[in-house]
Amino acid sequence: MSWTPPPSEPHTSDRSTWGLIASILCFYVVDVIYLGRFDAWVLGFRLAWALNLVANMWLTRRVSAAQARWLSYPTVGFSTVCVLGISWAMGGVSSPFFVMVPAMPLGVALMNPRERGASILSGVVGAIGTLALVLWQGRGFAESLTWVLMMVVVTVLVNFLAQQTNLAQQAEQRARLERARRESLEALALSEHRRAQSEKLALVGRLAAGVAHEINNPLAYVGANVDFVRTELLSEGEVSREELSEVLDETRTGLQHIRQIVADLKGFARMDANEPVECSLADVVADALKLASLRLKHVAWVRVDVPADLPEIFVVRQRLVQVVLNLLVNAGDVLESHRVQDGEVRVSGRVDGDRVVLLIEDNGPGFAPHVLPRLFEAFFTTKGPDKGTGLGLNLSRELVEQFGGVLVASNRPEGGARLSIELPSRRTDSVEPSSATPGGELRGAA
The missing domain is CATH 1.10.287 (Helix Hairpins)
Incomplete structure (x- = not known):
């Protein structure tokens, strides 16, 4: 026995259309009461109107959105003709049902305020039909002109109101989207801040x-x-x-x-500052080395060659300090875990065109071929759980990219790992720094 899934709930517009069809057909009872008899013409126009709506609903489900839009025009035009036919069969302009003719453009505009052409078509068909009814009943020119002008005014007014409604809806939607976007950005910023703070505290723990x-x-x-x-x-x-x-x-x-x-x-x-400022790369490295020396003592020599006259960079200084510190501590962890004799960490800075480059290198084993492609993945780590969270390098790259820079990992030709931070320079006329600026070498004794 095959199982057939239950039918899905009908769309809201379909329910509205079925409700309109039921109203059109049930209202024939009122027609009979008004006329005092059954009238085949009135019933015929109502049935034609209802079938027209059913056909439109059936075809709309089977064509594209653009084709469905064009289908609405003949549906609206034929519906207006049916209303005119009902008015004609029930007495013409003097019939109380004739008020439905100028109301048709309003109904079309309310049902689909974005489709102004359909309401205009309904108004044009209604105006022509009204003129035909007035002339058929032998009314005077003044009355004919009055009815036609009334249809034109109603159509223009309805389209103006539909346009204003559409603009108001668009403005409300834009405001809602902007509010949602702003809330998402605030939530993302808060999440990033918490993640950075968490990784920072993990680094302090290391x-x-x-x-x-x-x-x-x-x-x-x-x-x-x-x-x-x-x-x-x-x-x-x-x-x-x-x-x-x-x-x-x-x-x-x-x-x-x-x-x-x-x-x-x-x-x-x-360190909670989030505003970027102009700062010196040498100062950033000095701040990071204050803390990194606690980890690198007894593990490696730290050789520093970051000229003080490098072009300034525009970054959140404390966050860049966190990046450099994380890279230095990672180098110390690798040298210690592999028990490298005469371990060495080199920190050097230079200018490359309009970029300032900071290199952090070590003489350890370097990155394994299967590790290098995954190095910046979140939660990827080759260390034990007491040595890191697997988020340090991922977060470091994200922070560097926020400053308009890139963080690249590679192996040195002579052996060991190399991490390169490239940041845009704030100096437009970049000048090579003086080679006379001395470097430094650290290795404290306990």
Whole structure:
């Protein structure tokens, strides 16, 4: 036994059309009451009108939207002829049903306000039919002219109202779409902000081991110095003020170092600025290295060659810092996981035409052939769950693209990974930076 799906619910316009057809046919009872007899002509016109609407509805389902639009014209014209025929059969212009003739353009305009041509056609057919009825009944020229002018005025007025209604609907639709678009953009911006903030905090978590190591060292000698000062002050012998002053100075230096680490972490975790500004690439790299050094110590040498006189870039500085920091930490993770001897991370900047380029390279194993095509996919990672979320590089590329730049990954010919950030320069007359600007080399001791 084959199963036949239940019929779908009829379209709203179809239900309206069926309702109109039922009204047209049922109204014949009123015609009979008015005439005091059955009239074949009236019934014939009503049946023709109803069949006309049924045919239009049937054909509209089987043709394209453009063809359905053209089908509405003969349907409207024939419907107006049927109304004129009913009025003729029931007494002509003097019939109370004649008021339906000037009402036809209004009905057409209300049913389809965008199709002004159909209401104009109904008005033209109605005007010609009205003139024929008036002349058929032998009315005077003045009355004929009055009825024709009335049809013309009604048609013009109806089309004007339909046009205004259509414009109002379009304006409301545009406003609704604009409101929806604005709400979507706001929701997207909020989602992007939360995603960036989440990845930022994950990055801080990956720095936690280095942070703990950096803080423990000064804490150890701060604690030792405090114990020494306490012992000296409680001893009965003579206290050397110079020695105590030197110890306290060391203690203050240690505390300042701890305070600076905490301030850098706190400032990075709370970077919420969203407005792009002109800034120096060298300053961005310096901010990122403050935190990256916590991870890269004991892992790799960091060699920096980012000239201070590179053209300025127009970016959200804090977000670009996040990108550079993420790339540096990734390099440190790779060098550590592969236990690369004499690990090295190079950070260099240069001008390439109207672009400023930042290269972050390492001497690790580089990207495997099967990894490189998927490197920027969301949630793709070759690390363990404690080393990343798989969103860092994906988010980094999105942030760089928001600044009008590109983030590209490749392998160095001599071995190792290379990540290139290209950003548009704010300087139109780009000049090669002075080669005399010194680079730098970092490797702190714990």
